[in-house]
Amino acid sequence: MKVYISADIEGTAGITHWDEADRNNPAYPEFREEMTREVVAACDGAVAAGATDILIKDAHDSGRNIYVSQLPECARIVRGWSGHPYSMVQELDESFDALVLVGYHSRAGAEGNPLAHTMSLNVAEMRINGEPASEFMLHTYAAATLGVPVAFVSGDEGLCADVKKVNPKIGTFATSRGVGPSSVSVSPARAQRGIREGVNAALQEDLASMKIRLPNAFTLQIKYTNPVNAYQASFYPGAKHLGDRTIGFETGDFFEVMRAVKFTLRD
Structure with missing residues (x-):
């Protein structure tokens, strides 16, 4: 099985303030480490489900956040940004069996995460065919153009609810709940276990049932x-x-x- 993992940071356990997502801030290393551990947990779950080839996209900010020394032997990683329009799923193609999204977050304009946004803080709201769009929606649609289903998503409760509206077969794990500028989060250990177990279970389900049908326009x-x-x-x-x-x-x-x-x- 060949699995693609796209990883962001604003949906990781505990993160609450933009300082914690900024590599130039003293608060960043703790959440860089948590981002890495949640990615490793996703890899472990994928391997347990039979994955032998895993490609990871470090998809936050600089694209240079994950501690690569902690990755399993079967994983490869895309660091930095090529400029390709598929952005957070760069290098995804038809050969992959499933896409896993880790550390994702609510869309711009939503209140499910104090760090909610869609691609840029300059965006107040993005809509596709009238529906508010998140980074999950953009990259799920991009994957669908290649015939690749999203099997599992981790992030805040608001995002997980939106995922289930798109396709209830997609596995989710909620790491936190936004309350104004604060968050209520599970522990990192619980998040890592939930992601590991969730990815393992999702990849053993009928992946075809997780596909979505794209609109014609x-x-x-x-x-x-x-x-x-x-x-x-x-x-x-x-x-x-x-x-x-x-x-x-x-x-x-x-x-x-x-x-x-x-x-x-x-x-």
Whole structure:
């Protein structure tokens, strides 16, 4: 079995403040370590389910967070960013049996995580076909274009609830619950066990049942926190300035949605 693991940090156990996700802040190393341990737990669960080839994308910020010395022998890791539109699932292709998302978080505009966002803090809200979009949704759709199902997701309770709305067959483990700018979290040990056991169980289920059906066409809307960004992004080919800090883009190919997201967001 060949498994792809995409790992973020804002949905790891205990994390609550942006300082803890910033590699230049003294609080960061603790959560870098927890991100690594949760990825290792996902790897252990995958191996127990029969995985022999695991590719990991370090998908937070610099793409250089995970302690690579702790990874199992069967794992490979993508560090840094190539600029490919598939972003947090770079190098994913049709040869993979399943995609696992670890440490993911609620979407921009949601209250399930004090660190909720979608791809950039410059995004107030993103919608696809009228539905609020998270990083989970973007990359699940990207995987679906390749025929690869998402088998398991870990992150905050709000995200896990959204996952079940997309497909209740996808396994989840909730690490925390946002309460305003605070969070209520399980212990790191409990998170690691839940992820290990959850990945193991999910990969032994009928993976075909976890696939989603993509719409025939896509309407992307991005509302920015700053109206200047909306004006600038409206010059992306095919984009329209809809007013109220928002651009729109329509296509029949989800790859083009991901390309538009790539080139219309500014950090």
